[in-house]
Amino acid sequence: MGNKMKYGAAVIAAGVLLGGLGWSGQVVDASASKAKANIAAQKTVKSEVVLKWNGKALNQKGMLDHGAVYVPATAIRDALGIPLKYDTKSRTYTLGNSYNKLSAEVYANNKIYLTVNGYVYNVGGPNVDGYLCYLKEPGGQIVNGRLYIPYKVLNEYMGVQGQWNSSLKSLSMTPKKQNSITIKSAALKKKVLNVEAVVNYPVVSGLENEQAQAEINKVLKKNAEDVIAGAEENLGLEPPSGTKFPSEYEFRGGFVVHYNAQGLLSITTDEYSYSGGAHGMTFRKSYTFSLKDGKQLKLGDFINMQGKNKQKLNNLVLNKVKEDGGYHPGEFKGVPADADFYLKNNAAVLYFQLYEYTSYASGFPQFELNLKEWK
Missing domain, CATH: 3.30.457.10 (Copper amine oxidase-like, N-terminal domain)
Structure with missing residues (x-):
């Protein structure tokens, strides 16, 4: 198998x-x-x-x-x-x-x-x-x-x-019957003048394989550090008038655990930023780990993305993007091997970022893929 x-x-x-x-x-x-x-x-x-x-x-x-x-x-x-x-x-x-x-x-x-x-x-x-x-x-x-x-x-x-x-x-x-592990929320904070960037991220403990545990936590903390660094860079590009940024400026991050069973852990991090303009921006990134060895898994580890199945998946995404009024579906070149996804019971949820293929108002296009149907 x-x-x-x-x-x-x-x-x-x-x-x-x-x-x-x-x-x-x-x-x-x-x-x-x-x-x-x-x-x-x-x-x-x-x-x-x-x-x-x-x-x-x-x-x-x-x-x-x-x-x-x-x-x-x-x-x-x-x-x-x-x-x-x-x-x-x-x-x-x-x-x-x-x-x-x-x-x-x-x-x-x-x-x-x-x-x-x-x-x-x-x-x-x-x-x-x-x-x-x-x-x-x-x-x-x-x-x-x-x-x-x-x-x-x-x-x-x-x-x-x-x-x-x-x-x-x-x-x-x-x-629910879940993995016998502990997940706690930790926070990274960085203040630039009057704007404080705050990112909550998960810390996992209780794994039998300590090396795998360390690797998983390293990846999750690195993501939080990157969000803070991105906020600093963003603020550095827009020097404030005087000594303060506008009070509505905001940089924050959080996460949810979608799946925590059968030796697998699937998490999505959520990064929101607002530094002026009509609206803020949100970026999402998901991580699915094997708790046995700390390996980060891809969509292709759960569904068949080869041959006719890959074409079927590409057609599903393209048709949905067109149906939802995607403004540049012609740029879609197919679902990549490193596509954004997360796990839930019996399914893998494929998604794309804001503006990637649809308008901002359309949000994150999501495709719930029943694992039995896509094996």
């Missing part, structure tokens, strides 16, 4: 083991024959959902809205035993800590914008406090004064897995 098939099989096995609510985050039955009918029916119904944690029914109920399940933040707090705080001044809820800290900021008309450790999750823009909200995912909801979080966020970023029972309208949640 080659490495590509080995890594892909590991992720598929973990996904089957963990279960979930479908690729789109919609609630689907396990039976493929029933899935289409169930989704169609659910999109028209907003109803109550029975919630369970480790087999025990919770007192609080969830909510089914447009095919997506929402869970009360207070239920998450009580079931998982993680802190929930609310800042009245900023109207921001904070759930969790360390690298999986979820923030829900309440804006006008009670719209909720979600970030995970500073990483923007849902669409809500065009602009939210300096960040573009690129991903077209459901945000939180305020219902009767209570905050509800999409289950998909809990599943992808908060270490929760779930099994949906469509006939009972119940969601049974349990902790």
Whole structure:
């Protein structure tokens, strides 16, 4: 068995083991024959959902809205035993800590914008406090004064897995089975006159192979150092009038852990900068490691990128870019071997940078590749 098939099989096995609510985050039955009918029916119904944690029914109920399940933040707090705080001044809820800290900021008309450790999750823009909200995912909801979080966020970023029972309208949640490692958030800071660049980055510990652990941490810290150096260079190119830069200048970085199972670790770092102009810029970079030896893996280690499969992938990307109004799709030369991607359960997510093939407003073009279909 080659490495590509080995890594892909590991992720598929973990996904089957963990279960979930479908690729789109919609609630689907396990039976493929029933899935289409169930989704169609659910999109028209907003109803109550029975919630369970480790087999025990919770007192609080969830909510089914447009095919997506929402869970009360207070239920998450009580079931998982993680802190929930609310800042009245900023109207921001904070759930969790360390690298999986979820923030829900309440804006006008009670719209909720979600970030995970500073990483923007849902669409809500065009602009939210300096960040573009690129991903077209459901945000939180305020219902009767209570905050509800999409289950998909809990599943992808908060270490929760779930099994949906469509006939009972119940969601049974349990902790994900993850690698026995520790991930903490560290920070690098650099102040240039009145502007402070701050980058939060992950530090991994608990690996059996200490050399692999050192190599992984070296790569992740080097990325943070490069972000700080880039901020210094950027500020150096624009000398301020007097002794200060404009107060709205900003340089910050964060990260999210997408996948942490089966001896694999997949992380995306998020770098945002604003130094004047119509809008800031965000750059994303992902790292997927084998914890056994510290090797940094590529997209081709998980899917077949040879022959007809490579052409199929190129056509998929090109057609989507054209469909989304890409302004220079003619420059697309194919998906490179070192393409940006990250792992999630059963899938590799290929993405491209802002402006690479589409307009700024289109955000990061993403392509979720089911590992079974692309093996």
